[in-house]
Amino acid sequence: MTQPTSVLIAGPLLPILQTAVESHFTATRAWELADKHAWLQAHGASIKALVTSGVYGASAELLAQLPNLEAIFSFGVGYDAIAVDVARDRGIVVTNTPQVLDDCVADTAMGLVLDTLRRFTEADRYVRAGKWTQARFPVAVKLGGKKLGIVGLGNIGQAIARRAAAFDMEILYHNRKPKADVGYSYYADLDAMISACDVLVLAVPGGASTDRLIDARRLKLLGEKGYLINIARGSVVDQPALVQALEQGVIAGAGLDVFEDEPNVPDSLLSMENVVLLPHVGSGTAETRQAMGDLVWKNIDGWFHKGKKLVTPVT
Ligand code: 8YV
Numbered sequence: 412m413t414q415p416t417s418v419l420i421a422g423p424l425l426p427i428l429q430t431a432v433e434s435h436f437t438a439t440r441a442w443e444l445a446d447k448h449a450w451l452q453a454h455g456a457s458i459k460a461l462v463t464s465g466v467y468g469a470s471a472e473l474l475a476q477l478p479n480l481e482a483i484f485s486f487g488v489g490y491d492a493i494a495v496d497v498a499r500d501r502g503i504v505v506t507n508t509p510q511v512l513d514d515c516v517a518d519t520a521m522g523l524v525l526d527t528l529r530r531f532t533e534a535d536r537y538v539r540a541g542k543w544t545q546a547r548f549p550v551a552v553k554l555g556g557k558k559l560g561i562v563g564l565g566n567i568g569q570a571i572a573r574r575a576a577a578f579d580m581e582i583l584y585h586n587r588k589p590k591a592d593v594g595y596s597y598y599a600d601l602d603a604m605i606s607a608c609d610v611l612v613l614a615v616p617g618g619a620s621t622d623r624l625i626d627a628r629r630l631k632l633l634g635e636k637g638y639l640i641n642i643a644r645g646s647v648v649d650q651p652a653l654v655q656a657l658e659q660g661v662i663a664g665a666g667l668d669v670f671e672d673e674p675n676v677p678d679s680l681l682s683m684e685n686v687v688l689l690p691h692v693g694s695g696t697a698e699t700r701q702a703m704g705d706l707v708w709k710n711i712d713g714w715f716h717k718g719k720k721l722v723t724p725v726t
Contacts, residue, residue, distance in 0.1 A: 416715060417457040419477070421467035424486060428704035432462055432711065451476040460484065460711065465507075466673070466691070468492025474503070482714050486707050487694070488512055488567075490725055491617035491644060498726055505725040506710040510566055511702035512694035517570030519693045520612055520642045523666030524559070524575065526687045527638050528552040528610070533684050552663075555579035560608030562601065562624070563615030563643070564590055571612055583608050605632040610640060617644030627652035630662055637662050642693050645671040654679050657686060668693050 418436040420429065432438050439458075444450045455476040463469050465487025471494040474480065483498060483505045490507050498505050526532050530551040537548050559575045560583040561568045572582045572595055582595035585604045589597040598604035601624075605611055611633055615621045625639065626649040633639060639662060641648055650671040656662050657680070664685035670676055673691055680686055694703065706723060713720035 416459050417454070418460045418462060419458045421461060421463035421469065424462065424464070424707075425700055425704040427701070428462075428486070428707055431708050435711075436460070436715075438462075448476075460714070462486075462707065462711070463493070465489040465492060469498075470494055471497045474498065474501070482506070482711075484707050484710050484714075485725075486703055488516075489617055489644060491646070495726060503726075504714070504721060506707070506721055506723050507725050508703040508706045509723055511706055512699050513566045513570045515696050515699040516567050516642055516693040517574055519668055519689070519695075520567075520571045520614070520640055521574040521578075523640045523642065523668065523687055523689070524554065524610055524612070524638075525578075527640065527664050527666035527685075528554055528557075530685075532687050536684075557581070557609040558583055558607060559610045559612060560584065560598070560604045561595075561612045561614055562604075562647075563613070564593070564595070565614065567642075568612075568614035569593065571614060575612075580610070602629065602632055605629050605637075606634075608633075609636065610638045612640040613643040613647050615643050615647060617646045621647045623647070623649040625649065625653070627656065627661075630656040633662050635660055635663060639665040640667075641665070642668045645669045645673065650677070657683055 415437045418432060418438045419441055420432060420438055421441050441447060456478050458477045458480060460482045461469055461480060462484045464485055469483050474494055474497050480503050483493060483503060485493060485507050488507050488509045493505060495505055528551060534548050555578060557580050559580045561571055562585050564584040564586045576582055583598055583604050584595050585598045585601045624647050630652060654677055657665060666687040668689040669691055676688060680688060709722045713722060
């Protein structure tokens with residue numbers, strides 16, 4: 412009789428996905444291990460698959476402790492926290508969950524644009540604090556007619572562009588290459604686009620190539636009437652520089668779903684009225700999380716039960 416396949420689960424998963432994994436494989440919950448290092452030394456060689464997420468990732472150190480790993484299945488589109496180069500070198504396949512989350516992440520970006528410019532969350536705090544009875548809430552900033560610059564016009568970037576266009580915003584974008592089939596204004600030069608736009612939206616993957624892409628100098632280019640929206644990764648922004656820019660009025664405000672060291676958010680941001688802070692909820696709807704879970708399962712099932720067939724491989 413063949414031994415059941417051993418799988419390591421990096422962190423708590425969508426319950427229905429976790430149940431599927433645990434009922435089909437010999438699964439170990441990494442986050443419940445009292446001494447993870449000792450466990451990996453004793454059992455790491457038995458692990459054939461790692462189920463993880465964009466947040467839990469898969470470090471080179473962890474992969475070194477899993478010498479017989481065949482596959483990494485990640486819940487999420489971003490794989491910057493996964494040592495993909497190591498996986499590629501060792502012939503370990505990596506899968507992610509692209510496309511199914513585009514709409515919800517784009518909705519989150521648009522929600523942040525609306526909220527940050529129109530100051531809705533701030534206005535909500537104002538009503539709750541009983542301030543409305545004393546004075547009217549100050550005016551905000553109109554979206555229509557403003558220039559929205561998107562960094563990274565992939566699937567999510569394009570979904571954001573369509574939404575912003577429906578709000579009568581003018582769309583600019585910066586990408587490695589212009590997209591043939593879109594009518595938005597292409598900027599090969601990121602600095603030129605930042606200087607030209609009113610709202611800068613980050614929709615690029617995380618990782619070394621975009622690390623601190625938006626720094627103090629570029630925030631200055633965005634300017635005192637400019638807004639920064641980040642639904643990509645915290646690493647794309649130099650966070651201390653952003654805090655300073657907000658404190659000093661170098662930019663007007665920011666809407667952030669991602670941070671440098673999640674779930675920790677700097678105290679200085681917590682006390683600012685002109686920032687909207689979300690706890691990385693970009694893809695966080697029941698429908699989308701279900702679709703992501705289904706896609707993770709299709710990849711696992713395809714690999715182990717249907718002749719190594721992957722639906723959404725990264726490598
Ligand atoms: C998830 C994400 O919340 O897809 C991504 O890359 O950041 C989010 O959709 C994340 O993967 C953790 O579940």
